[in-house]
Amino acid sequence: MIAQTVCTAVSVADLGVAVVTAYRKRFLAAARIAAYALVPVGLVMTGVIGWVAHSVFSPVAWAGFGVLGVACLLFLGTRAVERRGGGQEERRVRRGARREAVAPTSADPALGKGARPASGSRKGNASEDYSDIEAILKKHGL
Template sequence: MIAETVCSAVSAAGLGIAVVTAYRKRFLAAARLAAYSLVPVGLVMTGVVGWLADTALSPTAWAGFGVLGAAWLLFAGTRAVERRRGGGGRETTGRAERDAVAPAAPAPPLGGASRPAGRPAAGPRAGAPRTADSGEDFSDIEAILKKHGI
């Protein structure tokens, strides 16, 4: 009952401000104010305000929100644990299917420092075998630095 009274008072005040605005020949702004001020009365007439008031004061509704929150926490927690462990059943079946399709993949080339497993190639030269002289790897970088005077 109090919520309906407050909404009616807000609407009446808004309509009063809209009348004053229209008196000042700002009709577009007055129409906009009138539209905004009619919203609370419309919400009261449709019963939304009463439903919200009943929900906000109902212990059963708050318990329901608590149960929904607990379900969400369980879901988020299990997803976090699944990601931390490295995946669940769906990802391991994908690996098994990939192994079945191409079981005899070529071995990576043996050479200098190889990249860690699971990381993508760093650039176009990553697949090329490295030579024993690591000075060739930095020749491009040295040329760029000399060009800029560094």
């Protein structure tokens, strides 16, 4: 009952401010103030104010809000851990995926047994590579 009276008084006062604003030829601002003034009356008429008044003074409602807060913290905490590096299960899955995605370390089977040059003759390979490039450039007239 007190909440309804307070909301009605606030609405009447705000409607008075809207009338004064409209008298000063600021009709858009007056309409906006009137809209804000009607919100408390609408809340009283729909019963929201009564529900809020009963909830505010109820210890069970406050305990419920506490449980909801803990649930939100758990959700946010698990998301933060997941983004930073995940749990052990996800690490195992990622490691397995990396191992499957890695290409073979050597192309020896594709080349055959004697196709790979010895590692000590590196200088000779470089000159062969340049001779191929020189031949291509000469072919194109460069």
